[in-house]
Amino acid sequence: MKTANIRIITALAAVVLITIGFVTNIGIGTVSAIGWLDISILCPLGALSTMLASKMLVPRALIALIIVVVLIVLVGKAFCAWICPVPLLQRIRGFLSKNPAKQTASLSASETKALKSSSCSTAECSTTDCSSCAEKRGTIDSRHFILGGSLLSAVIFGFPVFCLVCPIGLTFASILLVIRLFGGGDMTWSIIVVPLLLAVEVIFFRKWCSKLCPLSAFMSILGKLNRTFRPTINDKTCLETAQGTDCGLCGQVCPEGIDPRHPERSASSMCECSKCRECVEVCPTKALKMPLLPIARSKVTAPPGKDGGERQELST
Amino acid sequence: MSENEEKTYAGMTRRTVVLGAGGTLAMLGLGGLRFIGQTPLIRPPGGQDEDQLLSACIHCEKCYEICPRNVIAPAHIEDGILNMRTPTLDFDDDYCDWCKEVNDGDPLCVKVCPTQALQLPEGATAEKTILGIAEINTEWCLAYKLIGCRFCYDACPYEAMELDANNRPLVLNDVCNGCGACESVCVSLQNGSIAEGADERAIIVRPLDENGEMLARFSPSTD
Numbered sequence: 001m002k003t004a005n006i007r008i009i010t011a012l013a014a015v016v017l018i019t020i021g022f023v024t025n026i027g028i029g030t031v032s033a034i035g036w037l038d039i040s041i042l043c044p045l046g047a048l049s050t051m052l053a054s055k056m057l058v059p060r061a062l063i064a065l066i067i068v069v070v071l072i073v074l075v076g077k078a079f080c081a082w083i084c085p086v087p088l089l090q091r092i093r094g095f096l097s098k099n100p101a102k103q104t105a106s107l108s109a110s111e112t113k114a115l116k117s118s119s120c121s122t123a124e125c126s127t128t129d130c131s132s133c134a135e136k137r138g139t140i141d142s143r144h145f146i147l148g149g150s151l152l153s154a155v156i157f158g159f160p161v162f163c164l165v166c167p168i169g170l171t172f173a174s175i176l177l178v179i180r181l182f183g184g185g186d187m188t189w190s191i192i193v194v195p196l197l198l199a200v201e202v203i204f205f206r207k208w209c210s211k212l213c214p215l216s217a218f219m220s221i222l223g224k225l226n227r228t229f230r231p232t233i234n235d236k237t238c239l240e241t242a243q244g245t246d247c248g249l250c251g252q253v254c255p256e257g258i259d260p261r262h263p264e265r266s267a268s269s270m271c272e273c274s275k276c277r278e279c280v281e282v283c284p285t286k287a288l289k290m291p292l293l294p295i296a297r298s299k300v301t302a303p304p305g306k307d308g309g310e311r312q313e314l315s316t
Numbered sequence: 317m318s319e320n321e322e323k324t325y326a327g328m329t330r331r332t333v334v335l336g337a338g339g340t341l342a343m344l345g346l347g348g349l350r351f352i353g354q355t356p357l358i359r360p361p362g363g364q365d366e367d368q369l370l371s372a373c374i375h376c377e378k379c380y381e382i383c384p385r386n387v388i389a390p391a392h393i394e395d396g397i398l399n400m401r402t403p404t405l406d407f408d409d410d411y412c413d414w415c416k417e418v419n420d421g422d423p424l425c426v427k428v429c430p431t432q433a434l435q436l437p438e439g440a441t442a443e444k445t446i447l448g449i450a451e452i453n454t455e456w457c458l459a460y461k462l463i464g465c466r467f468c469y470d471a472c473p474y475e476a477m478e479l480d481a482n483n484r485p486l487v488l489n490d491v492c493n494g495c496g497a498c499e500s501v502c503v504s505l506q507n508g509s510i511a512e513g514a515d516e517r518a519i520i521v522r523p524l525d526e527n528g529e530m531l532a533r534f535s536p537s538t539d
Contacts, residue, residue: 021381022377022380022381025381025382025383025384025386026381027378027381027382027424027428028381029376029377029378029381029428029430030376030377030378030381032374032375032376032377033374033376033378033430035430037382037424037427037428038427038428038430040376040378040428040430042374042376042430042431043374043376046374046376046431047374047430047431049374050371050372050373050374050431050433053371053372054368054371054372054431054432056372056432058372058430058431058432060430060431060432061430061431064430139327139328140327140328141328141332141336142331142332142333142335142336142339143336144336145335145336145337145339145340146336146339146340146342146343148340149339149340149341149342149343149344150343152340152343152344153343153344153346153347154347156344156347157347157348157349157350158350158367158370158371159347159350159370159371159373159398160371160372160373160374160375161343161346161347162343163373163374163375164346164349164375164397164398164400165346166375169374169375169376169401172377173375173377173390173401176377176380176390177390180389180390184386184406184408184409186389186406188392188393188394189392189393189394190390190392190393190394190400190401193393193400194393194400194401211335212335212339
């Protein structure tokens with residue numbers, strides 16, 4: 001099965017599991033504080049905001065924050081691709097539009113052309129190892145401003161401000177409101193307002209995830225420390241390095257705008273990687289892998305036998 | 317990079333700066349909602365400190381989910397934008413027994429709250445923690461039509477109600493803790509017993525205002 005489909009299933013499974021939780025009172029919480037009874041992994045932004053807003057050190061929030069930081073260091077932004085319900089909702093928008101292919105393309109034709117013509121030429125890149133030396137550094141973007149703004153606002157006004165509009169929270173709030181409407185006849189304008197606000201966020205702000213989401217900003221900052229499950233190219237089989245052809249599929253398919261072959265040309269730094277495995281699957285020669293531990297780059301010039309041995313040693 | 321041709325501000329494109337500044341302003345604007353007046357609500361045990369609740373609640377919905385009697389409900393937008401999705405108590409079908417039945421009187425909502433938005437002071441008991449105070453509307457109450465209904469009186473677990481000479485129930489305001497047992501059993505809105513103009517049950521738990529005074533909708537009926 002394609003990982004894209006597995007990712008839909010995992011995100012849907014999270015929604016279904018939490019919905020079952022709402023109906024059965026088993027105490028698993030929502031994505032904002034998932035866990036079992038009084039043990040919960042809090043949303044890091046929620047944990048930070050609540051402590052800043054109440055000017056109190058909440059032990060459980062602090063522990064949850066540490067756990068989340070460790071998780072982010074281990075799996076980067078995997079939450080975005082595998083669990084977050086927002087991409088699921090954006091998929092609904094894709095179904096509604098007449099040209100879904102256009103919606104999902106991460107870069108327009110002109111952007112791709114511009115990227116290809118910039119910096120070093122393909123020929124240069126294939127012979128010299130420039131992609132390993134010049135990794136694009138993560139830059140501050142609008143998401144980081146919103147992260148800062150929401151934390152600042154929590155300090156000033158004394159409540160977790162972003163939680164009011166967080167699309168993840170609104171998703172589960174909508175589900176709960178529907179359950180309450182049909183289960184208990186709880187009529188309220190919230191049943192209109194909450195899903196509407198959610199729809200506005202994911203439909204009007206098409207680039208919510210990459211331009212606005214402060215949670216994504218938080219994860220990308222810590223994602224810089226992530227070394228596990230990074231897309232790694234085997235230069236011996238990669239079409240560009242092995243045969244000198246102009247492939248670039250891995251860079252085109254990446255929803256985060258990373259080009260694993262040419263990090264220096266990427267629109268985003270590697271810390272944005274959500275481990276979605278699109279690049280692994282698109283690679284025509286299966287040269288791209290996401291190994292658990294980082295593997296030293298194999299050299300094109302090295303003889304195959306020696307290189308293989310070297311890599312085995314390193315990976316054990 | 318194509319963006320290099322655009323004018324940049326400290327390495328960021330104009331678009332990034334505009335989006336970022338707009339988002340930050342939006343966050344600060346949302347924060348201003350704190351100064352809009354909020355309707356006082358009946359909060360679950362441990363949520364009586366309104367400032368603490370609003371500061372800490374991240375709307376994670378754990379308390380609604382865990383409540384074994386399904387009495388915790390998300391507040392409506394009608395209760396104020398800031399209150400929306402914060403926990404309140406809904407006594408339509410059941411009341412709050414402080415999880416006596418399932419957890420020996422240790423409220424599960426307080427136990428699961430990950431941010432201390434619901435937090436009981438040391439030594440807090442169900443009797444001493446006032447969630448609200450029940451109010452009877454004598455216009456709509458069946459007992460006041462001398463029908464002899466006493467469901468609320470029988471349901472009260474705290475002996476906070478008494479019957480007068482005509483078997484009409486009265487709330488003892490200084491004993492009532494607002495558990496909602498009376499409201500949950502009131503039949504005044506059911507078919508055949510509904511009074512003209514009634515839009516809620518004849519006995520309703522009212523929240524307290526910031527001074528701890530009961531927010532009565534009707535004139536106190538106990539006098």
